[in-house]
Amino acid sequence: MFPVFQTSILGSSAATPTSERHTSAQLLMHHNKFFLLDCAEGTQMQLRRFRMPLMKVNHIFITHLHGDHYLGLPGLIFSYHLLGRKHDLHVYSPPGLEEIIGLHYRVSQLRPSYEVHFHEVGEHEQELYQDKQLSIKAIAMEHRIPTFGFLFSEKERERKIIKENIKKYRIPYQKMPMIKKGEDLELDNRQIVPNREITFDPPPPRSYAYCSDTHYTESFLGMIRGADLLYHEATFLHDKAEVAREKMHSTTVEAATLAKKAGVKQLLLGHYSARYKDMELFREEARAVFPQTLLAEEGMVVTVGPQPG
Amino acid sequence: MFPVFQTSILGSSAATPTSERHTSAQLLMHHNKFFLLDCAEGTQMQLRRFRMPLMKVNHIFITHLHGDHYLGLPGLIFSYHLLGRKHDLHVYSPPGLEEIIGLHYRVSQLRPSYEVHFHEVGEHEQELYQDKQLSIKAIAMEHRIPTFGFLFSEKERERKIIKENIKKYRIPYQKMPMIKKGEDLELDNRQIVPNREITFDPPPPRSYAYCSDTHYTESFLGMIRGADLLYHEATFLHDKAEVAREKMHSTTVEAATLAKKAGVKQLLLGHYSARYKDMELFREEARAVFPQTLLAEEGMVVTVGPQPG
Numbered sequence: 001m002f003p004v005f006q007t008s009i010l011g012s013s014a015a016t017p018t019s020e021r022h023t024s025a026q027l028l029m030h031h032n033k034f035f036l037l038d039c040a041e042g043t044q045m046q047l048r049r050f051r052m053p054l055m056k057v058n059h060i061f062i063t064h065l066h067g068d069h070y071l072g073l074p075g076l077i078f079s080y081h082l083l084g085r086k087h088d089l090h091v092y093s094p095p096g097l098e099e100i101i102g103l104h105y106r107v108s109q110l111r112p113s114y115e116v117h118f119h120e121v122g123e124h125e126q127e128l129y130q131d132k133q134l135s136i137k138a139i140a141m142e143h144r145i146p147t148f149g150f151l152f153s154e155k156e157r158e159r160k161i162i163k164e165n166i167k168k169y170r171i172p173y174q175k176m177p178m179i180k181k182g183e184d185l186e187l188d189n190r191q192i193v194p195n196r197e198i199t200f201d202p203p204p205p206r207s208y209a210y211c212s213d214t215h216y217t218e219s220f221l222g223m224i225r226g227a228d229l230l231y232h233e234a235t236f237l238h239d240k241a242e243v244a245r246e247k248m249h250s251t252t253v254e255a256a257t258l259a260k261k262a263g264v265k266q267l268l269l270g271h272y273s274a275r276y277k278d279m280e281l282f283r284e285e286a287r288a289v290f291p292q293t294l295l296a297e298e299g300m301v302v303t304v305g306p307q308p309g
Numbered sequence: 310m311f312p313v314f315q316t317s318i319l320g321s322s323a324a325t326p327t328s329e330r331h332t333s334a335q336l337l338m339h340h341n342k343f344f345l346l347d348c349a350e351g352t353q354m355q356l357r358r359f360r361m362p363l364m365k366v367n368h369i370f371i372t373h374l375h376g377d378h379y380l381g382l383p384g385l386i387f388s389y390h391l392l393g394r395k396h397d398l399h400v401y402s403p404p405g406l407e408e409i410i411g412l413h414y415r416v417s418q419l420r421p422s423y424e425v426h427f428h429e430v431g432e433h434e435q436e437l438y439q440d441k442q443l444s445i446k447a448i449a450m451e452h453r454i455p456t457f458g459f460l461f462s463e464k465e466r467e468r469k470i471i472k473e474n475i476k477k478y479r480i481p482y483q484k485m486p487m488i489k490k491g492e493d494l495e496l497d498n499r500q501i502v503p504n505r506e507i508t509f510d511p512p513p514p515r516s517y518a519y520c521s522d523t524h525y526t527e528s529f530l531g532m533i534r535g536a537d538l539l540y541h542e543a544t545f546l547h548d549k550a551e552v553a554r555e556k557m558h559s560t561t562v563e564a565a566t567l568a569k570k571a572g573v574k575q576l577l578l579g580h581y582s583a584r585y586k587d588m589e590l591f592r593e594e595a596r597a598v599f600p601q602t603l604l605a606e607e608g609m610v611v612t613v614g615p616q617p618g
Contacts, residue, residue, distance in 0.1 A: 016388040019357040041384040042351045048328040065416040067387040071380075075350040078376040079325040082583075096416040103412055107374040107405040109454050145418050274391075 023068035043072035062093035064147035141214035157202035206305035233271035256289035270296035312340035352381035371402035373456035450523035463514035515614035542580035565598035579605030
């Protein structure tokens with residue numbers, strides 16, 4: 001089975017919301033796990049609006065402590081409490097968030113009914129999470145305050161045994177794990193059946209790099225190289241490259257250039273300045289440099305890697 | 310002219326938002342001034358959604374520091390900064406809010422481009438604001454943490470001089486201010502024209518009492534007596550009176566009973582628990598006790614006092 005790996009856009013606006021767009025948040029689904037990427041004001045309402053499994057989020061990754069990336073977190077934490085959540089919540093962010101949330105607890109004289117674990121992100125390539133299938137690492141961005149993107153990488157999967165061969169060679173159950181790892185099969189008559197003849201390649205591991213907010217930099221090119229999907233902020237059209245530099249944000253062309261240099265398979269733009277109404281120029285400018293570009297918009301679901309089926 | 314006096318509902322849900330309802334906020338308009346009452350998460354989006362004059366709000370009144378009443382404030386303050394606001398903002402709340410907002414400034418390394426003045430509310434009947442036409446006072450609620458409602462009272466207006474009498478008695482310009490205050494007119498021949506003959510009554514001053522969150526109490530009955538409009542929280546239907554007592558909230562019947570005892574002209578219910586989908590029973594239960602009951606819902610505009618015209 002090819003596990004589901006997709007991200008749902010909850011907010012695509014930079015800095016301030018508009019009447020059309022919310023500020024940054026995405027819900028990443030991998031297999032049966034849900035990860036929240038940034039949690040701007042209104043994220044809990046967006047999760048409800050799009051009928052997403054609010055309660056199944058156990059890990060929240062906050063890139064940095066500008067309001068448009070975390071101001072929905074206190075409300076979400078309180079709502080979980082009021083909804084009777086019992087299972088732990090893990091929050092990953094640059095330092096400072098635990099103090100903020102703690103102060104909100106104190107003034108409201110409320111402590112959640114469940115444990116919230118705060119994990120400080122402070123280092124490039126720091127591994128923040130792993131399970132059997134997935135690993136999540138921090139990617140250092142270059143922004144006005146400490147900021148980290150996140151790389152979601154599937155682990156190498158085991159080889160699949162071709163069904164007919166199980167009968168044909170009477171492969172014993174105990175030998176299967178090693179065959180799946182790539183070992184050849186030794187038959188009772190000492191004959192060797194090469195692994196390649198009885199297995200097929202697993203689907204290649206997929207990866208998603210979430211990079212926001214940052215000015216143009218190639219400093220993390222190594223980490224995102226070949227990613228199936230790169231989300232990169234594009235706050236401005238390219239005629240505002242000067243403003244972008246000043247505010248340590250990126251333009252369409254810069255995001256697309258990085259996607260091209262990193263050889264990613266698909267680019268997803270977002271974090272648009274509230275000044276833009278019509279997004280067509282974003283698409284045009286980016287696609288001129290990197291044709292496989294998508295524009296994030298609220299409610300959109302983007303699959304990481306080849307479409308299943 | 311009868312100045313506009315109305316409140317617009319931005320959120321009607323208690324504690325947690327639902328897919329239909331936001332948590333507490335109202336925009337009160339009096340003449341050409343705008344006041345925000347509570348500022349839950351998403352309030353800035355609701356103001357945009359209903360095309361309300363975001364930038365014209367200069368005074369924000371926060372009843373208490375439970376998340377569902379103030380978590381939209383940091384985002385609104387940051388958005389004002391990003392939108393280039395220059396004029397002062399006044400925020401009134403029980404103690405603690407300045408520390409919270411200050412911490413958000415610190416972690417984001419952002420300070421607004423305009424002045425935010427925090428005013429601590431700590432006393433029943435404390436006058437928080439006044440202008441030529443309006444006075445705003447704190448009303449002590451009884452809730453789990455320090456909580457204050459707000460009473461918006463128009464000042465007594467001057468008497469109106471009946472137009473025809475100005476010509477008939479050749480009332481000199483200099484005498485008008487005193488006549489408007491109720492003085493009789495002395496003619497050149499020493500004859501006295503009683504004030505009542507040359508003026509008519511101004512419209513009676515109107516008042517709006519915003520009471521949330523609180524359990525049932527008659528402790529502030531004196532302050533809200535005869536109000537044109539009373540907003541009173543009704544978190545639960547009356548079969549949950551026990552739960553309401555425990556959590557220091559009110560039921561439909563309790564809110565309606567208070568409205569009746571206080572002799573207010575109209576009651577507006579809101580702050581409904583997220584458990585309720587169909588609001589019809591709220592209307593029925595409250596109207597059985599106090600027929601002039603309205604139910605708050607997002608986007609609704611309620612006029613304080615008699616309908617103009």
